[in-house]
Structure formats: C-alpha cells, structure tokens
Amino acid sequence: MLMTGETLQALPGFGDLDADTFDAVEAISRMIDVPGDAVVCRQGSAPDALHYLLDGRVTLSQVAGNGDVALIDVLEPVRGIDLANVVTGQAHQVTARALTPSRLLELSAAPLRELIGRRPSLATTMLRGLSFDMTAVTRHIIDLKLRTATQRLGHYLLRLAANATSNRADFRLPLRKGLLAELIGCRQENLSRAFAVLRDCGVETHGSRVILHDIDRLRCYALPDSQAPGQTSGLSKSAEAFSNAFNLR
Amino acid sequence: MLMTGETLQALPGFGDLDADTFDAVEAISRMIDVPGDAVVCRQGSAPDALHYLLDGRVTLSQVAGNGDVALIDVLEPVRGIDLANVVTGQAHQVTARALTPSRLLELSAAPLRELIGRRPSLATTMLRGLSFDMTAVTRHIIDLKLRTATQRLGHYLLRLAANATSNRADFRLPLRKGLLAELIGCRQENLSRAFAVLRDCGVETHGSRVILHDIDRLRCYALPDSQAPGQTSGLSKSAEAFSNAFNLR
Numbered sequence: 001m002l003m004t005g006e007t008l009q010a011l012p013g014f015g016d017l018d019a020d021t022f023d024a025v026e027a028i029s030r031m032i033d034v035p036g037d038a039v040v041c042r043q044g045s046a047p048d049a050l051h052y053l054l055d056g057r058v059t060l061s062q063v064a065g066n067g068d069v070a071l072i073d074v075l076e077p078v079r080g081i082d083l084a085n086v087v088t089g090q091a092h093q094v095t096a097r098a099l100t101p102s103r104l105l106e107l108s109a110a111p112l113r114e115l116i117g118r119r120p121s122l123a124t125t126m127l128r129g130l131s132f133d134m135t136a137v138t139r140h141i142i143d144l145k146l147r148t149a150t151q152r153l154g155h156y157l158l159r160l161a162a163n164a165t166s167n168r169a170d171f172r173l174p175l176r177k178g179l180l181a182e183l184i185g186c187r188q189e190n191l192s193r194a195f196a197v198l199r200d201c202g203v204e205t206h207g208s209r210v211i212l213h214d215i216d217r218l219r220c221y222a223l224p225d226s227q228a229p230g231q232t233s234g235l236s237k238s239a240e241a242f243s244n245a246f247n248l249r
Numbered sequence: 250m251l252m253t254g255e256t257l258q259a260l261p262g263f264g265d266l267d268a269d270t271f272d273a274v275e276a277i278s279r280m281i282d283v284p285g286d287a288v289v290c291r292q293g294s295a296p297d298a299l300h301y302l303l304d305g306r307v308t309l310s311q312v313a314g315n316g317d318v319a320l321i322d323v324l325e326p327v328r329g330i331d332l333a334n335v336v337t338g339q340a341h342q343v344t345a346r347a348l349t350p351s352r353l354l355e356l357s358a359a360p361l362r363e364l365i366g367r368r369p370s371l372a373t374t375m376l377r378g379l380s381f382d383m384t385a386v387t388r389h390i391i392d393l394k395l396r397t398a399t400q401r402l403g404h405y406l407l408r409l410a411a412n413a414t415s416n417r418a419d420f421r422l423p424l425r426k427g428l429l430a431e432l433i434g435c436r437q438e439n440l441s442r443a444f445a446v447l448r449d450c451g452v453e454t455h456g457s458r459v460i461l462h463d464i465d466r467l468r469c470y471a472l473p474d475s476q477a478p479g480q481t482s483g484l485s486k487s488a489e490a491f492s493n494a495f496n497l498r
Contacts, residue, residue, distance in 0.1 A: 062391055064474030070391045084383035087376050093384055116373065123372030124365065127336050130379040134333035135342055137386045142311055142319045144393040145434045185394045224315045 004029050007105055011052055011078065012132070013125035021119045028108045028115075033101065040081055040096040040104065047086040047109045053079050056102025057174060060094045071182035073140065074099065074175060080129050087126050089113055099175070147222070149186035150194040154222025156184060157203065161212055169212040176208075253278050256354055260301060260327065261381070262374035270368045277357045277364075282350065289330055289345040289353065296335040296358045302328050305351025306423060309343045320431035322389065323348065323424060329378050336375050338362055348424070395474060398435035399443040403471025405433060406452065410461055418461040425457075 005026050008014050017025065031054075034040065040051050040058060053075050060072040060082070072094060075081065081096045086109050116123045143152055161169035173180065181191040195205055201221045202213035212218055254275050257263050266274065280303075283289065289300050289307060302324050309321040309331070321343060324330065330345045335358050365372045392401055410418035422429065430440040444454055450470045451462035461467055468475070 062387075064391075064395065066474045068395055068474045070395045072387060072390055072394075084380040088380045090380065093387060116376070117369050120366050120369050120372055123369055123376065127365070127372065127375060127379065130376065130383065131333040131337045131339065134379065134383060134386065137383065137390060138311075138321060138342060140390055141321055141386060141393065142313075144390065145321075145431075146313065146317055146319045182394075224313075224317075 004031055004105070007031065007054060011105070013128045017119075017121050017125060021115070021122050024115055024119070025107065025112070025122065028111045030106055032104050032106050034098045034104060036098055036100050036102075038098045038102075040098060040102075041092045041094075043092050043095040045092055047082070047089065047092055049109050050083065050086040050107040050112055051081040051096070052105040052107075053077050053081060054103045054105055057099040058102060059097050059099050059179070061097070062094050071179065073136075074179070074183055080133065083126065083129050083133055087113065087116060087130070099179075144185055149184055149190055150197045151222045151224075152184045152186075153180075153191065153194045154198055154201065154203075154218050156180070157198075157210060157212060158215065158219060158222060160210070161215060164212075164215060167215045169210075169215060171210055173208045173210055253280055253354070256280065256303060260354070262377045266368075266370050266374060270364070270371050273364055273368070274356065274361070274371065277360045279355055281353050281355050283347045283353060285347055285349050285351075287347045287351075289347060289351075290341045290343075292342065292344040293340050295340055296331070296338065298358050299332065299335040299356040299361055300330040300345070301354040301356075302326050302330060303352045303354055306348040307351060308346050308348050308428070310346070311343050320428065322385075323428070323432055329382065332375065332378050332382055336362065336365060336379070348428075393434055396471070398433055398439055399446045400471045400473075401433045401435075402429075402440065402443045403447055403450065403452075403467050405429070406447075406459060406461060407464065407468060407471060409459070410464060413461075413464060416464045418459075418464060420459055422457045422459055 008022070008026055008029055014022070014025070034056075041047065041049075043062060054077055056077070058075045058079075058081060060075060062070050062072060064070065075096075081104075082092050082094055084090075085092050089109070116126055143155060147155065160171055160174070175183065177191055178188055181188045184191065184194075186194070195203065198218070198221075201218040203218060204211040204213060257271070257275055257278055263271070263274070283305075290296065290298075292311060303326050305326070307324045307328075307330060309324060311319050311321060313319065324345075330353075331341050331343055334341050338358070365375055392404060396404065409420055409423070424432065426440055427437055430437045433440065433443075435443070444452065447467070447470075450467040452467060453460040453462060
C-alpha cells in the first residue's frame with residue numbers, strides 16, 4: 001500500500017513543489033477509503049476538503065430547483081473533485097458520490113487555502129489542476145454539441161478500451177445502463193437504439209459485457225473529428241499513465 | 250473613456266490585489282480595440298496574452314480533425330478569454346474571435362505568469378477567475394443535458410432580457426440565426442421549429458427582432474429547473490453588475 005507522501009508526490013503538479021511546501025501539504029493530507037454510494041461532497045455545502053480520486057469511480061451531479069438530477073460526469077482516477085470551489089471556498093456546485101468503493105486522498109480545505117495564499121508554487125499546482133478540469137469539461141461540451149448520442153456512446157466505449165493492444169477489446173461496462181444514458185446525455189431507450197446501430201461497427205453486447213470486434217472501424221464512426229488515430233483522449237491517457245506508474249488499479 | 254488602471258481595478262478579483270502587485274499588473278496591461286472578425290487567440294498557438302472582454306462579443310470555437318467547427322460559447326463582457334491555458338502556458342484549446350468590434354484589456358502572458366509565480370494574491374485572483382469559468386461551462390453542460398433545444402433557446406432569450414423591469418421585453422438578437430443554432434446546439438431547421446414552439450409562451454419574432462410578451466411564462470417553460478424565479482443566471486448577473494457599474498456597454 002502506498003503512503004500519503006508517495007501518492008501526493010505522484011499527483012500531477014505536486015512533485016514540482018519545493019520541499020517545505022510539499023511537507024506542509026502532506027501534513028494536511030490523509031488517505032481514506034469510502035464505500036459505494038458515499039457522498040464525497042454535497043451541492044450547496046461549504047467545502048471542507050479537497051479530494052483526489054485514486055481508485056474507484058465517483059459521479060458528479062447537480063440537482064435542479066424542480067428536482068431534476070443532471071449527471072455531469074463520472075470521474076475516473078486520478079482526478080481532483082470540484083477543485084474549482086474548494087480552492088475558492090465557494091459552496092460546492094455539485095454533489096460527488098462514490099459509485100463504487102473508492103480510495104481518496106483528502107486535503108483539509110481551510111489549511112490548503114491558507115497555504116495556497118502563501119505558497120505560489122502550490123497556487124500554480126492548483127491552477128494547472130483547474131486548467132486540466134476546464135479542458136475536460138470543454139471536451140464534454142464539444143462531445144455533446146458535435147456528436148450524436150450513438151457517436152458519444154462509441155466514444156465512451158473507446159475510452160474504456162483505451163488500453164487495448166490489438167484491434168479488439170472485451171470488457172464489462174462499469175456503469176449500469178441508466179447511468180450510462182445520463183452520462184451520454186440521452187434517454188435510456190435511445191441508448192438501446194445506439195447499441196443496435198453500433199453493431200454495424202462490430203460492437204457486440206451481452207448484458208453488461210461488451211466486445212469490440214473492430215476498434216478502428218468504431219473510431220472512424222464515433223470520432224470522425226479526432227486529430228489522429230489513437231489520440232481519442234489525452235486526458236484519460238495521462239490519468240492512465242499515472243495509474244499504471246503506481247499500480248493503483 | 251476609462252484608463253487601464255480603473256478598468257483593471259474593476260475586474261473581478263483585481264481590486265483585492267496589494268498595491269505593489271496591482272502596479273506590476275497594470276504595467277503589463279493595455280486596452281485594445283479590435284474590429285469584428287479579428288482573431289483574439291488561435292487554437293494550437295502558444296498564448297502570448299490574457300484578454301478580458303470589456304465591450305463587444307467574442308466567440309469561442311474549436312476545429313476538429315475532420316474540419317468540423319464546434320461553437321463552444323459566445324462570451325459577453327466581462328469575461329477572461331481562455332484563462333485556463335494562458336495561466337499555464339499551454340497551447341490555446343480554442344480559437345477566440347471578435348463577433349463584433351470589441352474592446353479588450355490585454356495582459357502580456359509571460360510576465361503575467363512570472364508574476365503569478367511570485368505573488369500569491371495574483372494567483373488567487375486567477376484561481377477565482379478559473380473557478381468562475383468552470384461554473385459557467387458546468388452550467389452549459391447541464392443546459393445541454395437537461396433541457397431540450399427549445400428550452401435552451403428560451404433560456405438564451407431570457408438571458409438577453411435579463412435587464413427587463415417588467416414582464417415584457419423587446420430587443421434584437423445579437424447573433425445571426427446560424428450562430429444561434431450552433432450556440433444552442435441544434436440544427437438551423439430545428440431553431441425555426443423552436444421559435445415556432447415558443448410562440449405559445451408569448452415569443453414573437455420579426456427577423457432579428459424579438460418581443461417577449463410574457464417573461465414569467467417563458468421562464469416556467471424554459472427553466473422549470475431554476476432555483477427561484479429571476480435567478481436564471483448568477484453569472485450573467487455578476488457580469489451585468491460589473492458592466493452597469495462601469496457603464497462599459
């Protein structure tokens with residue numbers, strides 16, 4: 001098992017901190033394990049900690065005034081959780097909930113903000129983290145605007161198969177289909193239709209099991225706009241590199 | 250006309266800077282006026298300046314590998330432009346282009362980053378700005394996921410009527426309809442259908458002129474999920490408050 005310091009060292013941007021700042025951050029950090037369905041932070045409440053997801057999956061959602069719940073994202077390791085509001089001390093705009101048992105690194109919010117106010121290197125680390133989050137949500141908007149629901153589903157399946165070393169992949173969906181429909185931004189009946197359409201691209205499903213028989217064909221269909229084959233997601237790649245390096249998953 | 254210092258003083262977070270830091274920021278700032286269609290920053294290029302939109306309108310878009318252009322947002326004053334990448338020095342993820350003749354405050358990027366690295370108060374100002382941007386894009390995702398294209402159009406019209414003091418508003422669309430469809434995230438033919446549906450909520454159009462005969466009814470239709478009547482957009486409100494206070498528009 002990793003110690004807090006080793007984990008912190010491996011978080012994007014934290015390895016560059018000067019030793020004093022690093023020690024100060026380590027002193028306010030701890031590893032926690034939460035069960036599935038645990039609320040990590042709640043919309044409307046003042047942030048008391050910054051959490052980094054190290055292992056597991058966490059949903060971000062927002063409840064509207066009429067009770068509608070919008071699933072904004074399903075975070076995969078390694079990601080900061082609602083960094084934007086923790087560092088500014090504003091109330092959480094979203095609720096983060098563990099979808100599976102999850103391991104988190106928890107940094108106390110008030111001393112963290114105090115440190116950010118005194119240590120420019122830490123502020124820079126936080127700016128990088130927020131910049132990373134902005135890139136992720138901007139991609140999400142583009143996904144919603146430029147792609148059909150079927151293409152978005154294909155894109156999602158490709159991300160799950162990001163580690164595939166051949167043109168074929170075989171895995172289980174990590175989300176139940178209702179949640180997957182919300183993530184993709186479509187109704188559940190349209191999700192079934194989307195899976196049916198993707199059969200022509202070699203996508204076979206049995207319950208939650210998915211087999212991709214032709215990743216290249218799926219990529220051509222789902223990501224006609226990608227910059228280059230294989231570059232489906234720079235974001236998942238850096239998270240993946242981190243996870244692999246530390247054998248967190 | 251406002252001087253650079255006065256404008257800077259009024260930008261969110263800049264008024265709180267200590268005098269030394271403020272002077273250092275002012276020394277690397279200047280006001281510029283750009284014509285319509287001017288490129289403020291270009292996707293893929295290294296940031297050379299941070300721009301704040303003070304007057305006018307700026308589009309943010311991203312070109313995909315296959316040439317598809319996604320319009321991500323149309324910025325209204327007062328907003329930082331691609332703050333996320335300027336402060337980290339990463340290549341711009343988006344192209345920002347003036348939709349109308351626009352006035353910008355321009356801060357040189359390299360000395361700005363150098364200052365951020367030495368002055369924690371400036372780093373905090375930037376963190377707040379990025380946090381504001383994150384809130385805006387998160388709302389955009391929710392808009393795309395929870396609302397129909399017709400509701401999104403209604404929401405947009407309500408934002409344009411945010412200053413209305415009665416239940417009625419009469420204004421011109423600031424965007425041509427093709428661009429409006431892209432912003433809403435629908436095809437142009439669906440935009441016409443959406444305007445037709447909104448007639449039942451008292452929305453009358455003549456070319457680019459729009460008359461809202463019943464703002465309350467439109468709000469009930471377009472924002473059934475809003476937290477409270479009138480709270481359609483905290484973001485536009487704070488920008489609005491800034492603009493009104495300084496009579497920038």
